[in-house]
Amino acid sequence: MSRLLQQLVSRQAEQRPDQTAIVYHQEKMTYGELEEGSNRLAHLLKEAGCAKGDRVCFLIPKTPAAIMTILGILKADCVYVPLDTSSPAPRLEKIIDACTPRFIIAGGQVISMLDQLMADEARRKGTAIGWIGDGDAQGSNFKARFTREDLNGYSSAQLDYRNDTTDAAHILFTSGSTGVPKGVVITHANVISFIDWAVGYFGTKPADKISAHPPLHFDLSTFDIYGTLSSGAQLHIVPTELNLAPQKLAAFIRESELTQWFSVPSVLNFMAKADVVKLNDFPSLERLLWCGEVFPTPPLIHWMQRLPHVKFTNLYGPTEATIASSYYSVPQCPADEHDQIPIGTACDGEELIVLDETLKPVPQGEIGDLFISGVGLSPGYWQDPEKTGAAFLQLPGTSDPADRIYKTGDLARVGEDGLVYYLGRADSQIKSRGYRIELGEIETALNALNQTEECAIVAINTAGFEGVAICCAYVPLKEEDTTPAKLRSALSKVLPNYMLPARWMSFERLPKNANGKIDRPKLREEFQNDGN
Ligand code: AMP
Numbered sequence: 001m002s003r004l005l006q007q008l009v010s011r012q013a014e015q016r017p018d019q020t021a022i023v024y025h026q027e028k029m030t031y032g033e034l035e036e037g038s039n040r041l042a043h044l045l046k047e048a049g050c051a052k053g054d055r056v057c058f059l060i061p062k063t064p065a066a067i068m069t070i071l072g073i074l075k076a077d078c079v080y081v082p083l084d085t086s087s088p089a090p091r092l093e094k095i096i097d098a099c100t101p102r103f104i105i106a107g108g109q110v111i112s113m114l115d116q117l118m119a120d121e122a123r124r125k126g127t128a129i130g131w132i133g134d135g136d137a138q139g140s141n142f143k144a145r146f147t148r149e150d151l152n153g154y155s156s157a158q159l160d161y162r163n164d165t166t167d168a169a170h171i172l173f174t175s176g177s178t179g180v181p182k183g184v185v186i187t188h189a190n191v192i193s194f195i196d197w198a199v200g201y202f203g204t205k206p207a208d209k210i211s212a213h214p215p216l217h218f219d220l221s222t223f224d225i226y227g228t229l230s231s232g233a234q235l236h237i238v239p240t241e242l243n244l245a246p247q248k249l250a251a252f253i254r255e256s257e258l259t260q261w262f263s264v265p266s267v268l269n270f271m272a273k274a275d276v277v278k279l280n281d282f283p284s285l286e287r288l289l290w291c292g293e294v295f296p297t298p299p300l301i302h303w304m305q306r307l308p309h310v311k312f313t314n315l316y317g318p319t320e321a322t323i324a325s326s327y328y329s330v331p332q333c334p335a336d337e338h339d340q341i342p343i344g345t346a347c348d349g350e351e352l353i354v355l356d357e358t359l360k361p362v363p364q365g366e367i368g369d370l371f372i373s374g375v376g377l378s379p380g381y382w383q384d385p386e387k388t389g390a391a392f393l394q395l396p397g398t399s400d401p402a403d404r405i406y407k408t409g410d411l412a413r414v415g416e417d418g419l420v421y422y423l424g425r426a427d428s429q430i431k432s433r434g435y436r437i438e439l440g441e442i443e444t445a446l447n448a449l450n451q452t453e454e455c456a457i458v459a460i461n462t463a464g465f466e467g468v469a470i471c472c473a474y475v476p477l478k479e480e481d482t483t484p485a486k487l488r489s490a491l492s493k494v495l496p497n498y499m500l501p502a503r504w505m506s507f508e509r510l511p512k513n514a515n516g517k518i519d520r521p522k523l524r525e526e527f528q529n530d531g532n
Contacts, residue, residue: 003192004161004165005074005191006074008192008226009071009226009229011230012031012231012232013031013032013035016031016206018032019234021034021228021229022034022234023236024063024064025239027063029067034064034071034229037068037156038071038075039159040072040151040152040155041076042073042159043159044072044154045078046077048146049102051077052077052078054078054079055078055099055101056073056076056078056080056104056105057101057105057127058070058080058081058104058105058132059092059105059106059107059110059114060085060106060108060132060133061085062212062215062216062237063107064237065132065148067235068132069107070170073105074169075161077162077163078102079167079169079170079185080169080170081095081171081183082172082216082217083095084215084217085108085113086496087496088492088494088495091181091495091496092117093120096117096123097123098180098183098382099171100126103129104117104127104130105129105131106130106131106132107133107148111139114137114142115139115142118141119141129142129143129144131144132147163188165187165192167188168187169187170186170222171185172186172219173217175429176440176441177429177438177439177441178441179440179441179444179445182381182384184219184319184382185378185380185381186319186322186378187378187379190378192226193322193376194376195223195227195230197347198324200348202260202287202313204233205233206233208233208259208260209257209258209259209284210228210233210234210235210259211238211261211263212228212236212237213262213263214262214434218434219323220264220292222323223262223323223324224262238252239252243267246270246271246273246276250277253285254281258284259286259287260287260288261287261289262288262289263434264290264292264293264433264434265290266293266433266434268299268300269295272302277302280308280309281306285307285309286310287311288307288312289312289313289315291315292431292434293467294422297338297339297341298337301333304330304332305333313328313330314329314341314342314343316344316420318406319378320392321372321408322376324347325346325350325376326346327344327345327347328341328342328343342415342420342421342422343421344420345419350372350373350374350375351372351374352371352372352412353370353395353405354366354367354368354412355368355369357369364414365414367412367413368411369409369411370410370411370422371406371407371408372405372406373395373402378392391407393405393407409425409426410422410426411423411426430459430470431468432459432467432498439457440457441495442499442501443455443457445499448494449487449491450477451486451487452474452487453478454509454510455472455473455474455475456473456520457501458473458520458523458527459471469503470499470503471501471504471505471523471527472501472503472504473507473510473523474506474507475509487504488500503527503530505527510523
């Protein structure tokens with residue numbers, strides 16, 4: 001029988017309708033309420049013309065209503081596309097225009113954003129607004145087709161689904177090197193394969209209280225949602241504002257009596273630096289998981305020394321292979337700060353393969369390009385066969401779809417212990433505070449401002465919370481009074497905050513290598529020296 005994500009949650013709702021499913025501040029939503037609300041929304045969407053495969057965006061802060069909306073969209077046989085509420089409108093416009101949604105379901109403090117998005121007549125014609133926040137919603141460029149109150153007029157009964165498990169559940173847009181975000185299509189089966197492995201491996205159970213930390217446009221959040229709600233456990237949404245207050249994050253874990261914490265390492269690093277975790281703190285916590293970037297060994301030691309009762313697991317994987325493809329549970333606290341923590345072994349149904357440039361396996365111990373094959377692999381990028389073809393390949397000499405491989409862009413080696421070790425990137429993709437950023441996207445945005453003769457974006461490692469600093473080298477336009485403040489302000493209107501360069505350097509001309517290309521290693525050196 002084909003399994004769909006929403007069915008995993010419905011099964012729990014049937015068994016425990018009165019159990020709390022989601023907690024956010026003082027608000028609690030039970031499994032029964034989640035089920036009924038999402039059924040009503042699905043009936044409404046279908047009556048409004050939504051059909052199998054239609055895209056529905058949502059622009060809602062991370063709340064129980066947002067998760068209810070996600071399930072409602074799936075139950076209407078549609079594909080959900082999260083929109084980052086903190087992103088500037090021009091970037092969201094690119095995503096909306098790429099996925100041409102039938103609806104944008106919105107809620108929270110997003111009216112002026114919706115007004116900007118709906119200023120375009122063509123967009124207004126193709127896409128209706130649904131309002132899931134409090135009260136009514138109307139801007140100067142839109143009027144909501146439905147409000148939350150209207151849901152009450154729809155049936156809360158279960159629906160018949162038209163989707164198959166290999167159909168798309170969501171599209172997640174990540175940074176694109178040419179300046180246009182790339183939409184990674186993820187199927188129900190992709191997510192369910194990972195959830196099956198993870199729930200079994202971690203032993204998730206109804207008594208669990210699990211954090212929801214990553215934002216909903218980040219694929220890690222799908223583990224929080226479906227891992228928790230398919231197990232009958234409680235999902236505790238971490239309020240975004242706590243990210244700036246490590247003391248409060250620690251209090252949140254303590255007071256919510258979380259049994260599982262999952263986040264990008266920079267949050268854990270931040271908390272370690274602020275020294276907010278006491279010895280034997282968080283007595284309810286059973287496991288602490290991270291994914292998305294390297295968790296440096298010194299803060300890991302700090303955490304493991306403070307919490308000897310907790311299991312620590314490194315998860316590794318790109319969005320294109322769904323949440324995570326490999327894992328490594330650290331058996332004991334590393335003895336040395338220089339010990340490298342492996343990304344480990346493949347999760348069930350996945351394979352990690354290290355190949356050379358001719359796609360032949362490299363000998364054990366040697367560095368190569370890391371490829372992933374198996375059940376997590378996305379069908380490809382949304383309506384982009386060229387990018388899909390460049391990143392998703394067929395292993396030479398094979399024709400079986402199971403031998404389709406995804407080129408991660410990561411460098412790796414297999415150690416003598418048989419475990420895979422991550423050795424950095426082969427391209428200019430970086431991670432800052434866990435966010436995946438293509439430096440090319442920032443450079444394209446900067447060039448489009450027409451305020452510099454020449455510019456280049458490089459990243460350097462730092463000891464700070466971000467782990468890296470995004471640096472901008474530029475040659476000002478002769479006739480203009482170009483300053484970093486002006487460039488930053490102009491960029492902030494088109495890029496999210498986490499993509500804005502932190503360091504700036506003005507040049508008469510950018511250094512070039514023998515081929516006449518911008519000498520990026522030299523620029524990195526200049527910024528590194530400038531910081532010392
Ligand atoms: P994303 O698609 O945002 O999940 O980013 C995927 C990329 O993040 C990978 O290709 C790696 O470069 C990096 N990454 C993910 N998990 C880890 C990890 N556990 N250790 C090191 N890098 C990681």
